[in-house]
Amino acid sequence: MKLILVTASLLLGLAAISNANAASIYAGQAKAEAVCSQCHGIKNPSAEAPFPPLAGRDADYLKTALKQYRDKTRQSDIMNAIAGSLSDDDISNVATYYARLKP
Amino acid sequence: MINIAKTPLRKSILTALAALVLPFGAQAAADNAKDMHQLFEDNCASCHGSDHGGFLAPALNSETLKGRSPTALRSLIMTGSFDTLMPPFYGRLTDDQIRGLVSHLQSTPKLANPSWTIDDIKKSIKVYVSDESTLPEKPTYAIDSMDDVIGVAARGKYGRGSGSKAVFINSTTHKQIGEIPTGTAAHIIDYNPANPRWAYIKTDTAEIFKVDLYSMQAVRSVKTGFNGPGLGVSRDGKYIMAGSFVPHNAVILDADTLEPLKTFELEGIDPDGKMVSSDSGMVIGTPFDDIFAIALENAGQVWVVDLKEGFPVTKITDVGRHLHDAFLSHGGRKLMIASYDDSIVAAIDLKERKIIKKLEAGCVPHVGGGSAVEVDGRTLGFGTNFGDCDKTVVSVWDLDKMEVVKQIPVAGGTESPAAHANAPYVAVDIISKDRRARTVQLIDKKSLEVVKTLDVGGHAYFPEYSADGKFLYVSAGYSGDEVVVYDSTSLQKVASVSMESPAGIFSHGRVRYMTRGLSPDEMKGAK
Numbered sequence: 001m002k003l004i005l006v007t008a009s010l011l012l013g014l015a016a017i018s019n020a021n022a023a024s025i026y027a028g029q030a031k032a033e034a035v036c037s038q039c040h041g042i043k044n045p046s047a048e049a050p051f052p053p054l055a056g057r058d059a060d061y062l063k064t065a066l067k068q069y070r071d072k073t074r075q076s077d078i079m080n081a082i083a084g085s086l087s088d089d090d091i092s093n094v095a096t097y098y099a100r101l102k103p
Numbered sequence: 104m105i106n107i108a109k110t111p112l113r114k115s116i117l118t119a120l121a122a123l124v125l126p127f128g129a130q131a132a133a134d135n136a137k138d139m140h141q142l143f144e145d146n147c148a149s150c151h152g153s154d155h156g157g158f159l160a161p162a163l164n165s166e167t168l169k170g171r172s173p174t175a176l177r178s179l180i181m182t183g184s185f186d187t188l189m190p191p192f193y194g195r196l197t198d199d200q201i202r203g204l205v206s207h208l209q210s211t212p213k214l215a216n217p218s219w220t221i222d223d224i225k226k227s228i229k230v231y232v233s234d235e236s237t238l239p240e241k242p243t244y245a246i247d248s249m250d251d252v253i254g255v256a257a258r259g260k261y262g263r264g265s266g267s268k269a270v271f272i273n274s275t276t277h278k279q280i281g282e283i284p285t286g287t288a289a290h291i292i293d294y295n296p297a298n299p300r301w302a303y304i305k306t307d308t309a310e311i312f313k314v315d316l317y318s319m320q321a322v323r324s325v326k327t328g329f330n331g332p333g334l335g336v337s338r339d340g341k342y343i344m345a346g347s348f349v350p351h352n353a354v355i356l357d358a359d360t361l362e363p364l365k366t367f368e369l370e371g372i373d374p375d376g377k378m379v380s381s382d383s384g385m386v387i388g389t390p391f392d393d394i395f396a397i398a399l400e401n402a403g404q405v406w407v408v409d410l411k412e413g414f415p416v417t418k419i420t421d422v423g424r425h426l427h428d429a430f431l432s433h434g435g436r437k438l439m440i441a442s443y444d445d446s447i448v449a450a451i452d453l454k455e456r457k458i459i460k461k462l463e464a465g466c467v468p469h470v471g472g473g474s475a476v477e478v479d480g481r482t483l484g485f486g487t488n489f490g491d492c493d494k495t496v497v498s499v500w501d502l503d504k505m506e507v508v509k510q511i512p513v514a515g516g517t518e519s520p521a522a523h524a525n526a527p528y529v530a531v532d533i534i535s536k537d538r539r540a541r542t543v544q545l546i547d548k549k550s551l552e553v554v555k556t557l558d559v560g561g562h563a564y565f566p567e568y569s570a571d572g573k574f575l576y577v578s579a580g581y582s583g584d585e586v587v588v589y590d591s592t593s594l595q596k597v598a599s600v601s602m603e604s605p606a607g608i609f610s611h612g613r614v615r616y617m618t619r620g621l622s623p624d625e626m627k628g629a630k
Binding site for chain 2: 033034037038039041042043044045046047048049050051078
């Protein structure tokens, strides 16, 4: 029992650190693959796709844009819906992941 | 809107207007159906089948879509479907087009088998280089041996457009040496066994491109049907045979000019005694003889076509229920063909032209290009399976004695095994629709156990070894958009090559070792 408690508190501690700390690019990668890459690709969207590339874009720009889509100050049916499902952490993680990629 | 007035005069005008408008409305509906069909052909048919009967992707017709919510279908078309090849059409099609398509699909039955005759095939030939004597005599790029060429079928995100091409790579440097735009998704790449300069690419819409690998350009193309990847080249390099899903036919072409020589209607009596019209499964040439073998998927038959006057056919019946792909062994004399619905692989003797034995093959066997390796004096065949039921194994057969050696448990369904005489592992692609799809598992040739799992990314499939066996190539498909290269012994990643939705990988070395994993010496006994 004690072991479980110690483990749990350690895990909580870790979670708190990762929250407080810089974004997790691993979480960002998972989110990007599950949510963004279908349209924007990972390194590049399709040559035929009407979607902008995200890889290598400025992280702050990506964060601002996603937050604007989320609070609907920037209009797009599909992006308003998708960004609406993202938390602050998700946005930070995804933006950091894409910003680090070379297109 | 027209303000409906109450005076009799206005009423009569309205009636007159209606008389004018109504027939026009009926005409518009017919035009609309035609437009919608064209939209389907231009965007959906390369995967879903030109006859609405399904191909790589599900059938879309009034029967299969009965009761489905139009709203759900509309959003599926807009966003695409994750973990599949279905791309997002948002921004490519207007909302009106998408709504129109949904109602068109939900009201259109599967179409009758369309015709595509030998004359249609003849007329479809396009010549890009009319005088082939102007082509260079040697490769225009640095390469030690043409066997080092690896071709990748890049589908392109939408299965068509500028992302759809065959990409050729030097498998010793891992650098791209050329690319051939194919218009729609490239599916199969085959090489001419008699002349290393020629390659043939077949697309999902059944065009075949004859490619000069020395100058990396297409010299001719021909359209052999509407859908279907079946393609084989004869051992003397003089003939090509192509088989289609839509329509149900096959054709033998002159490998030089792509002129059609004979077409075959694919139909026959299935193992349950029913006469059926059939999709074409695999088509294969063999170093063993001047023949082609072609699988009739639904009829459960394998036809052996002799490459002589009249192209006579020997029919081997009752091979299995829903045949698909196959590989060769024993100098190309033995053909191992997978049968989906009864989960067997049937061994066929191409000399005697009869079934040797039916072997257990996991669950819904899909052997891809197949693999065979010699271990401790035995020739072992490896067969992957989709594993749609409860069994996810890779089957290992003793191809001398024709018996099951082992069924190796793997992490999920698999689609294609790769082996090489000089590489320690047999690689299989896990295709189960979750994070496992990112991975490839490696089976030790000697212990026949899974010893390592590689996280490749994307939807990892179609592993292939370089001709020297030193490198393992894997497609990180779907949105992975790259081919990843590993050192085949250390399994360290050594390179990646970017392209859109890569799928099948085809080493030129296959013409030397026939089936992946066999030593080129195996071929010497064939002639």
